[in-house]
Amino acid sequence: MRARQVFHYKDRQGDLVCEMVVWALPTLTSERPHGLKYRFYCGRPGDCLVRYDNESGKGDHRHYRILEEPYPFVSIEQLLADFRQDCARLAGWRW
Numbered sequence: 001m002r003a004r005q006v007f008h009y010k011d012r013q014g015d016l017v018c019e020m021v022v023w024a025l026p027t028l029t030s031e032r033p034h035g036l037k038y039r040f041y042c043g044r045p046g047d048c049l050v051r052y053d054n055e056s057g058k059g060d061h062r063h064y065r066i067l068e069e070p071y072p073f074v075s076i077e078q079l080l081a082d083f084r085q086d087c088a089r090l091a092g093w094r095w
């Protein structure tokens with residue numbers, strides 16, 4: 001069984017792009033004990049301002065331009081709230 005996409009959002013504001021994608025995984029793993037795979041992005045072409053993801057081998061983490069740090073995943077609701085706040089603060093995204 002494969003991962004199933006459960007959420008997708010994509011929008012533009014001028015040259016800014018914001019995209020959020022979440023997949024439900026068929027099984028829990030030590031890297032993804034919450035059972036989700038996600039990729040959230042906000043930036044301009046060639047200029048990533050904010051990104052949250054949990055690619056294999058890295059676990060939950062976020063990027064602020066070139067800075068990368070672990071992200072303490074609590075819930076999908078908190079993940080969305082944190083990402084939205086960072087997009088507004090760092091990219092000027094208007095929700």
